[in-house]
Amino acid sequence: xxxxxxxxxxxxxxxxxxxxxxxxxxxxxxxxxxxxxxxxxxxxxxxxxxxxxxxxxxxxxxxxxxxxxxxxxxxxxxxxxxxxxxxxxxxxxxxxxxxxxxxxxxxxxxxxxxxxxxxxxxxxxxxxxxxxxxxxxxxxxxxxxxxxxxxxxxxxxxxxxxxxxxxxxxxxxxxxxxxxxxxxxxxxxxxxxxxxxxxxxxxxxxxxxxxxxxxxxxxxxxxxxxxxxxxxxxxxxxxxxxxxxxxxxxxxxxxxxxxxxxxxxxxxxxxxxxxxxxxxxxxxxxxxxxxxxxxxxxxxxxxxxxxxxxxxxxxxxxxxxxxxxxxxxxxxxxxxxxxxxxxxxxxxxxxxxxxxxxxxxxxxxxxxxxxxxxxxxxxxxxxxxxxxxxxxxxxxxxxxxxxxxxxxxxxxxxxxxxxxxxxxxxxxxxxxxxxxxxxxxxxxxxxxxxxxxxxxxxxxxxxxxxxxxxxxxxxxxxxxxxxxxxxxxxxxxxx
Numbered sequence: 001x002x003x004x005x006x007x008x009x010x011x012x013x014x015x016x017x018x019x020x021x022x023x024x025x026x027x028x029x030x031x032x033x034x035x036x037x038x039x040x041x042x043x044x045x046x047x048x049x050x051x052x053x054x055x056x057x058x059x060x061x062x063x064x065x066x067x068x069x070x071x072x073x074x075x076x077x078x079x080x081x082x083x084x085x086x087x088x089x090x091x092x093x094x095x096x097x098x099x100x101x102x103x104x105x106x107x108x109x110x111x112x113x114x115x116x117x118x119x120x121x122x123x124x125x126x127x128x129x130x131x132x133x134x135x136x137x138x139x140x141x142x143x144x145x146x147x148x149x150x151x152x153x154x155x156x157x158x159x160x161x162x163x164x165x166x167x168x169x170x171x172x173x174x175x176x177x178x179x180x181x182x183x184x185x186x187x188x189x190x191x192x193x194x195x196x197x198x199x200x201x202x203x204x205x206x207x208x209x210x211x212x213x214x215x216x217x218x219x220x221x222x223x224x225x226x227x228x229x230x231x232x233x234x235x236x237x238x239x240x241x242x243x244x245x246x247x248x249x250x251x252x253x254x255x256x257x258x259x260x261x262x263x264x265x266x267x268x269x270x271x272x273x274x275x276x277x278x279x280x281x282x283x284x285x286x287x288x289x290x291x292x293x294x295x296x297x298x299x300x301x302x303x304x305x306x307x308x309x310x311x312x313x314x315x316x317x318x319x320x321x322x323x324x325x326x327x328x329x330x331x332x333x334x335x336x337x338x339x340x341x342x343x344x345x346x347x348x349x350x351x352x353x354x355x356x357x358x359x360x361x362x363x364x365x366x367x368x369x370x371x372x373x374x375x376x377x378x379x380x381x382x383x384x385x386x387x388x389x390x391x392x393x394x395x396x397x398x399x400x401x402x403x404x405x406x407x408x409x410x411x412x413x414x415x416x417x418x419x420x421x422x423x424x425x426x427x428x429x430x431x432x433x434x435x436x437x438x439x440x441x442x443x444x445x446x447x448x449x450x451x452x453x454x455x456x457x458x459x460x461x462x463x464x465x466x467x468x469x470x471x472x473x474x475x476x477x478x479x480x481x482x483x484x485x486x487x488x489x490x491x492x493x494x495x
Contacts, residue, residue: 001104002064005097006031009059012093028058029145029192033240033261034065037190040218040242041141043070049078053139053182055118055146055175057083059090060097062143067101067109081111082139084118091115119174123160126181139182142189146175164206173197173206180214183245189214195221195237198285199446201455207283215249216278218242220267221257221287237448239287253277257289270294276301282459286445296441299494303461310465311420312430314454316380317408319368321358327368328358336360337369338400341409342379345393348435348481350377352400361407369405373397374422376415376430377408380452389443390452392434394427394481413454420465429472433462435486438494467493 009028029037043050050070054063063081070076085094095113102109114121124132149171151158157174158165164177172193179189197203197210220240244250252271258264270288276297277286288294307313319339321328329336339361344350353359363369375395382389395414400406408414415422415430422430433439439460447456462468474489475481 001101002031002034002061002068004100005059005061005064008093008097009061012059012090016089027145027148029061030261031061031065032264033192034061035068036220036261036264037062037143037192037240038065038069040190040220040240041066041069041188043073043076045073045075047073047140048075049080050076050141051080051082051137051139053082053084053142053179055084055142055144055179055182057085057094057113058087058145059093060101062145063111064097064101066141066143067105067107071106076107078108079105079110081109082137083111083113084116084121085113086115086117088115117157119157119171119178120160122178122181126161126178127163137182138184138187140184140187142179142183142187142191144175144179144189144191146172146179146191146193148172148194164209166205167202170194170196173203173210177206177209180210180243180245183214185245187245188217188242189245190240190242192238192240195239195287195448198287199282199456200453201282204282207285210243211278211283211285214243214245216241216253216274216285217244217250218254218256219277219285219287221255221289222261223257223259249274255288280459284446284456284459287448288445293441293445296438296445299438300442300461302494303463305462305464306460307415307458307462308418310462310468311418312415312422313418314378314413314415314457316454317410317412317414318370319361319407320410324361324363324368327361327363329360329362330357332360333362336362337403337405337407339407339409340377340395340412342381342391342412345377345379345391345412348393348431350393350395350399363407368407370407370416372400372403372406373417374424374427376422376427376434378413378415378434378452378457380411380413382450382452384450388440389447389450390434390440392431394431396424396427398424413452413457423469425469425472425476426465427472428475429468429470431481432471432475432486432489433468435481435483436490437483437487438490463493 098111125136150168151171153168158169161174176191183189197206222238253274255270255272256267258267272288272294286297338352339359343354343356344352374397377393377395379391471489478485
């Protein structure tokens with residue numbers, strides 16, 4: 001059945017301009033990915049009747065893959081399928097494809113296509129408001145490839161689900177939350193979805209809801225970013241997740257990985273303790289692919305403090321240079337202060353000047369200036385192919401005694417002392433942590449992007465203050481800022 005649906009979809013993609021499909025955030029699932037997703041469900045051997053929901057059904061690829069998979073389960077006699085799809089262009093193809101499945105399935109298939117806005121049609125039920133259905137329909141299974149599209153924070157879909165939305169959200173995680181709401185207790189959902197929701201403050205409300213109401217059972221990772229959606233040029237860190245709507249937390253999560261959507265026959269598999277995958281009060285999701293990465297998390301989770309616990313905090317650089325061009329100077333002049341960029345981080349230290357343009361800024365705006373005191377500078381952006389994600393440099397106020405104030409460009413982060421003064425040995429100790437292989441690997445597991453996010457850094461586990469200061473003293477005594485030496489010093493504190 002699926003081959004026929006894929007052929008129909010391929011023709012639709014060819015005929016329909018991508019720009020038009022983009023209005024709906026529409027990217028079609030490949031045949032291989034759809035088949036793999038269908039295999040992730042646990043179908044009870046005594047189940048005779050199944051209800052299935054496919055929100056944002058598109059051309060029906062995922063529904064068909066699920067139906068095709070059910071052919072292996074003779075006990076299942078009936079399938080009741082509900083599809084939401086409000087793109088009028090694809091509705092005729094969806095109806096044609098489901099009719100084809102109905103004619104060729106060995107199961108008694110009934111289907112209902114709802115041309116409604118999936119989120120808005122159920123927002124009263126989700127929020128338990130007046131006029132809501134006291135007994136909304138729930139499903140045994142949900143399968144989905146939600147639309148990927150940012151929407152304004154005042155968009156109807158965002159305002160209808162305030163419990164999970166923060167800022168300008170993306171439709172994909174609103175769909176995921178509603179799908180979980182639509183599940184019966186102990187029901188299962190499988191989604192192909194970006195990995196961006198797994199960390200950061202932006203998705204915190206969603207994670208709290210999603211991972212409290214549901215429990216992760218399986219995560220599949222793709223090594224290649226552009227090989228997930230067939231015939232679609234999508235550069236997106238994408239994962240497949242299986243969630244069970246349950247209160248009890250499982251002992252472990254199965255994490256599998258493949259290079260692309262074409263090699264599901266060559267999948268690596270890892271069973272990871274649940275509390276290592278979903279961790280902390282922010283419900284971060286750690287995506288490990290091998291036993292070494294599991295050990296990285298186990299070692300660092302022995303530390304119980306965070307930077308804010310120690311009176312420290314990572315912040316983002318203050319000056320957006322292109323918005324303040326009139327204040328920038330290439331050369332020093334009266335009233336000018338240094339403006340530090342990532343280029344000033346060299347071999348573990350902050351060097352200034354380095355003969356680049358706009359190294360100085362003339363300003364009296366408090367929001368663009370900071371005290372000239374000790375900091376650890378950390379680059380916010382690195383190239384995907386670079387070997388390290390965390391790249392840092394020690395800034396010492398004593399090296400620039402002529403300045404009372406300095407500024408930092410917003411493409412670097414800096415660790416500042418809030419209630420704790422950053423002494424020289426403390427900044428060297430922080431450098432040991434952030435220049436180590438262990439912390440770099442930890443951050444890569446947490447965040448798949450090339451951006452170093454201050455919110456995530458502030459949530460990372462660190463040793464207590466005395467230990468960090470001791471590390472700094474050892475680093476200063478050795479005079480060796482190499483990664484190898486930082487690894488050696490840290491080794492003595494985390495076992």
